[in-house]
Amino acid sequence: MKTAVIGSGSWGTALAQVLADNNQPVELIGVNESEIQDINLNHKNSKYFPHTDLNPDLKATDNWDVLKDADVILLAVPTQAIESVAAKAAQYATRPVIFVNVAKGFNPKTDERMSEVIRRVVPAEKLSSVVSLIGPSHAEEVVERQLTSIDAVSQSEQDAQIVQELFSNPYLRIYTGTDEIGSELGAAVKNVMAIASGIINGLGYKDNTRAALITRGLQEMIRFGTHFGGKPETFIGLTGVGDLIVTCSSENSRNFQAGKQIGQENDVNHFLATNTKTTEGIRTAKVVHDLAKAQQIDMPICEEVYQILYEGKEPKNCANDLMLRDLKKEF
Incomplete structure (x- = not known):
């Protein structure tokens, strides 16, 4: 062929x-x-x-x-x-x-x-x-x-x-x-999580924080993907947690790099004004935000990334707000 x-x-x-x-x-x-x-x-x-x-x-x-x-x-x-x-x-x-x-x-x-x-x-x-x-x-x-x-x-x-x-x-x-739906949605949402991972890295947070982000980010991916017809098991596979881990952990990820710069500067404006690379997670963050809001899907990490990218919220404040949410069971 x-x-x-x-x-x-x-x-x-x-x-x-x-x-x-x-x-x-x-x-x-x-x-x-x-x-x-x-x-x-x-x-x-x-x-x-x-x-x-x-x-x-x-x-x-x-x-x-x-x-x-x-x-x-x-x-x-x-x-x-x-x-x-x-x-x-x-x-x-x-x-x-x-x-x-x-x-x-x-x-x-x-x-x-x-x-x-x-x-x-x-x-x-x-x-x-x-x-x-x-x-x-x-x-x-x-x-x-x-x-x-x-x-x-x-x-x-x-x-x-x-x-x-x-x-x-x-x-x-x-x-x-x-599972086309679950795989494609997982592959898209993980780019938003990679921006979040880069932001916490840029803010100076380390392994504990990243582990929590990846784990809770996976829950958001599952919640979002299954709502639109994806299969739960897809998100514990290569296009789910596998893709999530590599993009949230690697300097090779453009989304991670973008988040890292934003976190280091504690501001999004300079990055948006100077970025010349394709960073898929920026556009994806808005799509996920709009769909989650319309469908009433709880996506707190994606929501904070959206607020940083599109509403100018300081990354440090987003990290604090996530940690101070109402206490709840993990599952």
Whole structure:
């Protein structure tokens, strides 16, 4: 099977290299000519992985015609670009293909999950199914071939298994799942928790605080996800607690980094004025806040993050307010 990976950023490059390592036909489509040339001539993507040599068989292009004979199209672009990129990719597809998404979050205009967006914009005759390839992973480690496990989640078990077989190898283990709602919502909400984790780190709190945040954050993920139809067991798996742990604990997480800067400055304004990186948790915090409020779902950590990001509340005050909430049973 031939796979086309759209997006020559960190995650697209890392996953395209996985396929090259697996001796699978793969084309990496980029828009930045310097990145394309760097990959093809130097076997590097220096912008994202300056110290890592890529598989020399990996080739990049800006020619979307390579999509015409693809069996799998993987979208490695930010959430705000999924709609337009999926629609454009569908124009080149000549038969039903598997669309694989790795973005985590919501459509910025409609608040749809990514799989919903893809199914809406890709004509039925061009779409076999949507598979979400998500779980506890940083591109910086996958490209170094660090041992990693993630999920291929789809309404189609058959297509999830196809993706599983394509990407699995001695350093990347893929599990399959069918709980699309729970997996996608868990993967989105954990970005808000990662901002919160970065904030407490920036404020100077340590391991005890982070452990409490991750544990209580998991309860919020379960509460939110199951309300919208996710299965409880999904949230104790790779796309739930697994993804939550890695993004709340790693400097590689952009959401964690964002929160850390906000916590260190005890203010959000400078970060919002200077940030140039895609930080999915910022937009997600508003979506989660709005949905939780409308559905009366108790999300105290997400609510505090929302107040910091959108209402200018001081992070120190948020931490204090969480600790001074009414005492209650844990479950």
